[in-house]
Amino acid sequence: MADAAIAMTGPRGAKPKKALSPRNIMLYGILILVCVYYLLPLYVMVMTSLKGMPEVRLGNIFSPPVEITFEPWVKAWATACTGLNCDGLSRGFWNSVLITVPSVILSIIIASVNGYALINWKFKGSEVFFTILIFGSFIPYQIMLYPIVILLREAGIYGTLGGLVIVHTIFGMPILTLLFRNYFSSIPEELFKAARVDGAGFWGIYFRIMLPMSLPIFVVALILQVTGIWNDFLFGVVFTKPDLYPMTVQLNNIVNSVQGVKEYNVNMAATLLTGLVPLIVYFVSGKLFVRGIAAGAVKG
Amino acid sequence: MGNSIEVKDLTLNFGSVSVLKNMNLDVKEGEFVVLLGPSGCGKSTLLNCLAGLLDITDGQIWIKGKNVTWAEPSERGIGMVFQSYALYPQMTVRGNLSFGLKNAKVPQPEIDKRIARAAEILQIQPLLDRKPAALSGGQRQRVAIGRALVRDVDVFLFDEPLSNLDAKLRSELRVEIKRLHNQLGNTMVYVTHDQIEALTLADRIAVMKGGVIQQLAGPQEIYNRPSNLFVAGFIGSPSMNFLSGKTVDGGKTFVFGDHRIDLAGYDGGAVLERDQAILGVRPEHVTVSSSAPAGPSIPAVVEIDENLGADSLLWLKAGTKDICVRVPVEGRLPAGTKVHLGLDIAKASLFDTKTEQRI
Incomplete structure (x- = not known):
């Protein structure tokens, strides 16, 4: 008891x-x-x-x-002057959109196919190819600026948005390919083999098997590329003309303009506006990202 | 009946490493052949070559009288089942089953018909609209078999399909695969490292080592008359007892230490006199008696007694040599008991020490 x-x-x-x-x-x-x-x-x-x-x-x-x-915000967006243009950040914003959207889409498409081919369709020299590609990411960008200027000029696309999109796509390639390659290598090889026995070809397996299983890594790549390209300053200022400057360059020009008084409130508003896009992308896709990981956690 | 699969002089090199060496293998129509061997012996590699998932270096592969050496996996008339099931996780069971058929542009009514039939045979009708993640291991493997089934092919290739399952499920599915084979009559090639699976399922077993088929024969033949030391040691659990010695009296007697063993009744070739030979006897072909029998026998001491339920394993020491004997449970003996061993020569195997081949 x-x-x-x-x-x-x-x-x-x-x-x-x-x-x-x-x-x-x-x-x-x-x-x-x-x-x-x-x-x-x-x-x-x-x-x-x-x-x-x-x-x-x-x-x-x-x-x-x-x-x-809210006047500083309005001014930063619509009327702040950079040199002769007095239409604020709005022009830079749309330029940045026109640069970022195609660059992100193009680089992710190419890099994901690269990674998929390098893992599942190994060809003679594929390892060498991959090593060279990765090696490229260790060379400082600055070294390549002038050669690329010449290349773009010869191709007749220097100073255009298209030229900048191509540059961004190329420079995103090493790290994105590595990212996709490593992710695809974690997908069991037997799935790929099963799909081949089932008669799916290169694109069939890519679109119907690999892609649906890889949402998380696509979101990671999206975040990386959007923030990277949106925040880029160097390529924007080197490879475009004042009319086509991306938002970051425009921001710099507003903040550093030497005439008149320093309008700190406008500068702050302009900076916040510029940082808004990557922030939104992060918050929106971050949720997706976590969900994606959880969905893939169950062993298939 | 003709041959369903013919492998002719198949060679596969990975760089300078030779994985499969000049291999020849004929599988008859409707036959169940098991490729058995330790890890790295090339058995899965051979299966991948048959499936067309690996490009071979030299030789030919014929399936159903067609040279498919360069054909795509989907054009070979094969279905394959993998160890990890390899179900497409984003598709339902129905989607998994129909994926290959849709790729082959099979009309929808035909697809529905085949899925219904496969689902009935494998009893997975209630699972058709579930995702693989919602299935148990056994159910997943059934679906994987179903995926091969709906393709309506002549040849099934199994790559260690039961290795990921627990022991109970494994024996259940083993029986089911056997039943499936009896029911469908397809040619099946099955890779495993589990000798129980091999012995129970196979019409013929190909024991492989180092990219070479060591012996290709029926399970009983492989068990009773292993062609060489490797096969003898690999098949059977616990392993065969090997006694090193020599043969004298024109091959009539085997001498092991001080003991002379009469070879009368040996089932094999001419023994002759040999300086070195190895006598292999399976644990169940050794008899244990407490009193010395009339003829020559080997004295031994019981060291360990392992009770397996149905029978028991005695681990004995004869001089310095360890010998394992399988006895009925009633024949169990406590450790330290002195006994005399007799060998069933008719079921023993004698090997040449140098060539390691059965005499």
């Missing part, structure tokens, strides 16, 4: 957890500190971009705006 009584009153079930244990205070304290540290610049930028110039001149960068105004 005594034993039974102890068994009834003794500890039972899940162990209770204290919310305010030293460990938790330590852990969350540090997490909050780090969050504040990283978010502070963003806070300053958002606050400044919502102030009018008189308020900015007061110099109190941490105080929230007394009078909220």
Whole structure:
């Protein structure tokens, strides 16, 4: 009986957890500190971009705006001047879209087929080909700038968006091919063999077997390429003309324009606008990304 | 009946490594041939060559009287079942079964008919609209077999299909594959490293080692008259006992240590006198008696007694030599018991030490 009584009153079930244990205070304290540290610049930028110039001149960068105004945002987007053009970032935005969209699509299509062929349709010299491709990613871009300028000029596409799209596609190739190749190599070879016995060809297997199983890696490639190409400055400034500058170059020109007063609020708004696209892509596709991984986790 | 598969002088090299060497293999129509061997012996490689998934270096492959050496896998009239099932995870069972047929542009009513038939044979009708992830291992392997079945082919190739399953399921599906073979009468080539599967399923077993077929014969023949030391040691569990010695008296007597064993009744070629020979006896062909029999016998001491339920394994020491004997459970003996061993020469095998071939 005594034993039974102890068994009834003794500890039972899940162990209770204290919310305010030293460990938790330590852990969350540090997490909050780090969050504040990283978010502070963003806070300053958002606050400044919502102030009018008189308020900015007061110099109190941490105080929230007394009078909220969206005028700096409108100006940054539509009327800020770079050189002779006074149509703000909008022109750069559309240029960037016209550069990023085809570059991302083209590079992902080519790289995924590359990776698939390199793993499943090994040909004589495929390993050498792959090694050379990877080697390419270790050469600094700057070395190749001038040769590419000459190549594009000879091809008659220097200074066009098309030329820049081709450059982005080529430079995305090594890392993307590596990415897809490694992902496809994790798909059991027997699936590929089974599909061949079932009479599917190169494209049949690619589209009907490989592609549906590879959504996560396509999302990863998408994030990599969109952020990489959207944020690119060097290629944009080297391979295009002022009319066709991407948003990043436009932003630089707005922020660094030497005439007149520095409009910090406009600069902040312009910077936030430029950073918005990769951010949205990340948040939207990040969710997809996690879902994709979970769906593929079950061994087929 | 003609030959369903003919492999002629097949050679396969990976770079400078020779994987299959000048191989010849004929499989009769409706025959169940098992390729058996240890890892790396080339058995799966040979199967992949038959399927057309690997390009061979030299030789020819004929299936159903057609030279398919250069044909695509889908044009060879084969269906293949893989160890890892290899079901397309994004498709339903029905999608998996119909994938090959759609590629071959089979009309839809015909596809439905064939799927219905395969599903009935394999009893997977309730699973047709599920994804592979929602199936158990045994169900997945059934679907994989079904995928070969709907192709309506003459030759089935199995690449270690039961290796990923647990022991109970494995024996169930083994019987089912046997039943399927009896029912369909297709030619089947089956790769495994499991000798139980090989012995139970095969009409003929091809024991392979180092890219060469060591022996190609029926299960009983392979078990009773292994053609060389490798086959003798590979087939049978526990392994055959090998006694090293020599033959004297014009080949009438085998001398092992101090013991003389009469070879009268040996089922093989002329023994002759040999300086070195190896006598192989399976554990169930050794008799144990507590008192010395009339003729010459080998004294031994029981070291370990392993009870297997149906029978028991005695591990004995005869001098320095370990010998394993299979005895009925009633014949179990405690460790330390002194016994005398007799050998059933009619079922033993004698090997030449140098060539390792059966005499």
